[in-house]
Amino acid sequence: MMHQRPRISDVARLAGVSTATVSRALSNPALVSEETRAAVDQAVQATGYRINHAARNLRHRRTGGIVALVPGLANPFFSQILSGIASVLAPAGYNLLVADTRSAGADTLLSYAEPSRADGLIVLDGTLPAAGLTRMPVVLACEWVPGLIAPRVKIDNREAAAMAVNHLADLGHRRIGHVAGPPGNVLTEARQAGWQEACIARGLTPDPALLYPGDFGLDSGQRAARLWLDQPKDSRPTAVFLASDEMACGFIGEVVRHGIRVPQDLSVVGFDDIELVAHIAPPLTTIRQPRNQLGRIAAERLLARLEGRVDDTDTVLPVELVLRGSTAPPRG
Amino acid sequence: MMHQRPRISDVARLAGVSTATVSRALSNPALVSEETRAAVDQAVQATGYRINHAARNLRHRRTGGIVALVPGLANPFFSQILSGIASVLAPAGYNLLVADTRSAGADTLLSYAEPSRADGLIVLDGTLPAAGLTRMPVVLACEWVPGLIAPRVKIDNREAAAMAVNHLADLGHRRIGHVAGPPGNVLTEARQAGWQEACIARGLTPDPALLYPGDFGLDSGQRAARLWLDQPKDSRPTAVFLASDEMACGFIGEVVRHGIRVPQDLSVVGFDDIELVAHIAPPLTTIRQPRNQLGRIAAERLLARLEGRVDDTDTVLPVELVLRGSTAPPRG
DNA sequence: CTGAAAGCGCTTACAG
DNA sequence: CTGAAAGCGCTTACAG
Numbered sequence: 001m002m003h004q005r006p007r008i009s010d011v012a013r014l015a016g017v018s019t020a021t022v023s024r025a026l027s028n029p030a031l032v033s034e035e036t037r038a039a040v041d042q043a044v045q046a047t048g049y050r051i052n053h054a055a056r057n058l059r060h061r062r063t064g065g066i067v068a069l070v071p072g073l074a075n076p077f078f079s080q081i082l083s084g085i086a087s088v089l090a091p092a093g094y095n096l097l098v099a100d101t102r103s104a105g106a107d108t109l110l111s112y113a114e115p116s117r118a119d120g121l122i123v124l125d126g127t128l129p130a131a132g133l134t135r136m137p138v139v140l141a142c143e144w145v146p147g148l149i150a151p152r153v154k155i156d157n158r159e160a161a162a163m164a165v166n167h168l169a170d171l172g173h174r175r176i177g178h179v180a181g182p183p184g185n186v187l188t189e190a191r192q193a194g195w196q197e198a199c200i201a202r203g204l205t206p207d208p209a210l211l212y213p214g215d216f217g218l219d220s221g222q223r224a225a226r227l228w229l230d231q232p233k234d235s236r237p238t239a240v241f242l243a244s245d246e247m248a249c250g251f252i253g254e255v256v257r258h259g260i261r262v263p264q265d266l267s268v269v270g271f272d273d274i275e276l277v278a279h280i281a282p283p284l285t286t287i288r289q290p291r292n293q294l295g296r297i298a299a300e301r302l303l304a305r306l307e308g309r310v311d312d313t314d315t316v317l318p319v320e321l322v323l324r325g326s327t328a329p330p331r332g
Numbered sequence: 333m334m335h336q337r338p339r340i341s342d343v344a345r346l347a348g349v350s351t352a353t354v355s356r357a358l359s360n361p362a363l364v365s366e367e368t369r370a371a372v373d374q375a376v377q378a379t380g381y382r383i384n385h386a387a388r389n390l391r392h393r394r395t396g397g398i399v400a401l402v403p404g405l406a407n408p409f410f411s412q413i414l415s416g417i418a419s420v421l422a423p424a425g426y427n428l429l430v431a432d433t434r435s436a437g438a439d440t441l442l443s444y445a446e447p448s449r450a451d452g453l454i455v456l457d458g459t460l461p462a463a464g465l466t467r468m469p470v471v472l473a474c475e476w477v478p479g480l481i482a483p484r485v486k487i488d489n490r491e492a493a494a495m496a497v498n499h500l501a502d503l504g505h506r507r508i509g510h511v512a513g514p515p516g517n518v519l520t521e522a523r524q525a526g527w528q529e530a531c532i533a534r535g536l537t538p539d540p541a542l543l544y545p546g547d548f549g550l551d552s553g554q555r556a557a558r559l560w561l562d563q564p565k566d567s568r569p570t571a572v573f574l575a576s577d578e579m580a581c582g583f584i585g586e587v588v589r590h591g592i593r594v595p596q597d598l599s600v601v602g603f604d605d606i607e608l609v610a611h612i613a614p615p616l617t618t619i620r621q622p623r624n625q626l627g628r629i630a631a632e633r634l635l636a637r638l639e640g641r642v643d644d645t646d647t648v649l650p651v652e653l654v655l656r657g658s659t660a661p662p663r664g
Numbered sequence: 665c666t667g668a669a670a671g672c673g674c675t676t677a678c679a680g
Numbered sequence: 681c682t683g684a685a686a687g688c689g690c691t692t693a694c695a696g
Contacts, residue, residue: 005447007689018667023691033665052448054395055689058386058672065427073415076408076608083405086432090440095397095449097427103419115337116384116673117427218611249611256613279550279581280612281588339673350683355675365681387673390688448689 006047015043026051065095065118066302069109071125071143073100076274077244077291078124081141084295085122092303094119101125106132120302123150126186137305141298142289143186151305152314153298157187160287160319161194161241162201164269167285167321168239169202172329173267175210177237179224179247182215191243191271210237214247221250228266229258238330239267245274245286252280252326263328273322282325290317338379347375358383397427397450398634401441403457403475405432408606409576409623410456413473416627417454424635426451433457438464452634455482458518469637473630474621475518483637484646485630489519492619492651493526493573494533496601499617499653500571501534504661505599507542509569511556511579514547523575523603542569546579553582561590570662571599577606577618584612584658595660605654614657622649 012019017036024031025040032040043049057064066089070078086096099112110132113121120136126143133148140152161178168176178195181188192211199206209231212224221242228236228251242248248270252262260266262282270277273288297315304311344351349368356363357372364372375381389396398421402410418428431444442464445453452468458475465480472484493510500508510527513520524543531538541563544556553574560568560583574580580602584594592598594614602609605620629647636643 008691009689019689020667020669020691021665024666027691031665036665050446050448052390052689053446054386054390054448055672056691058384058390058674059689059691061672063386065429073411073418076411079405079408079411082430083432086405086430090431095427095429096431097397098414098418098430099422099428100415100418103415108422114382114385116382116386218607222611246608249608253611253613253615275550276578276581276608279554279585281585283585340675341673351673352675352684353682356682359675363681368681384673387688388675390690391673391675393688 005052006049007052008049010047011040011043011049014046015039062119063115063117064093065097066120066122066299067097067099067112067118068122069099069101069112069125069128071100071127072102073098076276077246077272080291081124081295081298084292084297085299086295087292088296088299088303094303101128120306122298122302123148127184137302139298139302139305141294146186149312151301151312153294153301153317154314155289155294155317155319157190158194158197160271160289161191162198163319163321164241164271164287165195165198166202167323168241168267168269168327169198169204171239171267171327173237173239174204174330175207175235175237175239176204177210177212177228177240178206179212179214179221179240179242179251181243183213188243195241209235212240214243216244216246218246218250221247221252222254223250225251225254229255229260237266239269239327241269241271243271245270245272245277245284248284248286248326249277249280252282252284263326265331267327267330269327273320278322278324285324285327286322288320288322290319293317337384338381339384340381342379343372343375343381346378347371394451395447395449396425397429398452398454398631399429399431399444399450400454401431401433401444401457401460403432403459404434405430408608409578409604412623413456413627413630416624416629417631418627419624420628420631420635426635433460452638454630454634455480459516469634471630471634471637473626478518481644483633483644485626485633485649486646487621487626487649487651489522490526490529492603492621493523493575494530495651495653496573496603496619497527497530498534499655500573500599500601500659501530501536503571503599503659505569505571506536506662507539507567507569507571508536509542509544509560509572510538511544511546511553511572511574511583513575515545517548520575527573541567544572546575548576548578550578550582553579553584554586555582557583557586561587561592569598571601571659573601573603575603577602577604577609577616580616580618580658581609581612584614584616595658596663599659599662601659610654610656617656617659618654620652620654622651625649 008019012022121138130145130148138150144152180192196206214220270284270286273286277284340351344354453470462477462480470482476484512524528538546552602616602618605618609616
């Protein structure tokens with residue numbers, strides 16, 4: 001859709017120099033004399049010239065685009081990560097292309113991860129096949145793809161889960177339940193393992209009856225709550241640690257509707273600290289992930305890679321247990 | 333980052349034809365003979381050829397990109413709209429570039445809206461200056477920029493607000509408050525006007541004391557709740573209609589913390605129907621916007637425009653009042 | 665410091 | 681139906 005846009009040759013003609021000189025004056029001003037630079041600048045002003053990225057990209061054999069592969073654009077958890085990514089990509093002159101790994105087919109995703117479309121990849125979905133992701137520099141953020149060697153920006157999910165369990169154990173809870181994430185997800189495994197280990201370390205039993213299936217989504221939290229409600233009162237957990245805040249919201253909503261009081265009758269700890277959970281009643285005690293920072297660092301590490309600085313170490317960001325109103329000592 | 337990727341000339345050599353023929357076989361197979369097509373297909377397979385988009389775009393004088401300008405990527409309201417946009421853009425061969433109008437500077441935004449970066453624009457932020465947005469085909473979604481002539485995909489915000497007010501009036505409420513959106517926003521004005529008009533139509537007074545400032549965000553809902561709590565019990569509204577669900581969450585959280593029961597002591601209606609509000613306690617009665625559909629239709633109309641079908645009419649999508657647990661007749 | 669020229673990898677009138 | 685050739689709008693060794 002480029003109409004009659006001025007080209008570099010128009011600028012050159014007006015400034016009385018060659019196109020090569022205009023190009024240099026624009027991209028590497030130190031290379032030309034001061035007068036030339038001034039003449040070119042003036043001609044740029046006069047013509048309203050703006051560079052044509054497609055031409056420049058073709059010449060540079062790059063695309064200027066970075067693709068973020070997100071499992072569910074509609075998931076509020078990812079929007080702040082994207083926000084962080086965008087905030088470092090834009091100043092560096094890269095476009096952020098966003099692709100939803102849930103709504104797009106495998107072939108669409110592969111076509112996004114194509115060298116002529118993007119220069120690099122930020123993968124936020126750990127369930128993608130590693131094979132398709134090796135065609136360009138890639139950074140893994142939050143989730144990671146087992147077997148894919150690439151820098152990862154993540155948190156210590158095991159430790160984070162242990163923080164939640166320890167908080168509940170400190171309050172005096174002896175039966176601490178866990179609502180897990182989707183099966184096969186690396187985060188699910190790490191958080192569940194953290195729950196299990198921390199329970200054992202505190203002399204508690206991570207009984208299978210205390211473990212509920214989930215998928216990070218609201219509805220699965222609600223389903224877990226129904227399972228909990230169906231359990232005998234004297235053997236069900238007095239506290240539940242859920243692998244996502246969304247599930248925690250669904251869980252609390254459902255038990256409250258059945259007359260359970262949180263935290264008096266049941267303590268709940270979530271995971272993520274999405275913005276909203278500070279404002280529900282009761283405000284949710286949860287594990288805060290530095291989402292914006294996760295995005296920024298992932299983008300920075302990808303840029304470093306694109307500049308040739310290769311470094312496959314992991315960046316592990318600190319999490320924080322945010323104490324709010326959804327946890328209390330068990331009754332009696 | 334394109335390594336030693338096969339070019340169209342490699343395919344041509346292998347297939348024993350010219351590059352022109354390969355190009356035709358790929359983009360317009362009907363133009364070549366069946367044998368040629370087969371030979372080319374085979375050569376494509378053998379070489380693993382994939383098209384170079386930068387070159388094709390340069391030649392076509394297009395970019396293959398569509399930019400969505402979003403006021404706050406971290407806002408869950410927009411993620412589902414983006415999801416809808418992406419779902420029609422991807423099959424059509426367009427990249428979705430996402431830019432956050434809050435975190436990016438004005439110049440960055442203008443550089444996004446540049447013909448050599450993108451072929452079209454979907455604007456979700458009504459507070460942008462119209463001037464910078466006229467360089468390429470544009471579609472306005474949800475919000476709109478006053479004075480910018482372009483197809484709009486929206487809902488009837490006035491009517492939607494009236495639906496909320498009528499529901500509360502039907503329940504018997506006589507003092508219905510309103511928490512407005514950010515000043516200067518087109519949605520704010522339309523929803524506030526709808527509240528006002530509907531109150532008057534029902535014989536109620538949209539008293540200034542019933543109107544609270546807000547900005548769509550959670551915190552502003554909380555602040556509005558504090559104002560409400562400070563008002564004398566016998567003159568404050570018995571029901572509140574808020575211009576966003578986020579504000580409604582903040583509002584409810586705060587009043588519940590002060591011992592107010594929703595809906596027994598106070599009825600609350602939100603706006604948007606973000607996923608989470610069905611799961612909080614009480615589940616929120618709200619106005620549902622068809623967000624995914626809004627995104628899809630905006631994208632479709634932009635594609636139509638790019639294909640030369642110009643049509644500046646508005647698309648108005650229906651909203652729905654979703655009755656849940658946050659509204660009830662007033663006490664006594 | 666500057667210019668002429670080649671080339672990035674495609675597509676498409678034009679001619680046959 | 682097919683090929684030779686020009687060109688999309690830049691950039692960059694190369695030569696001066």
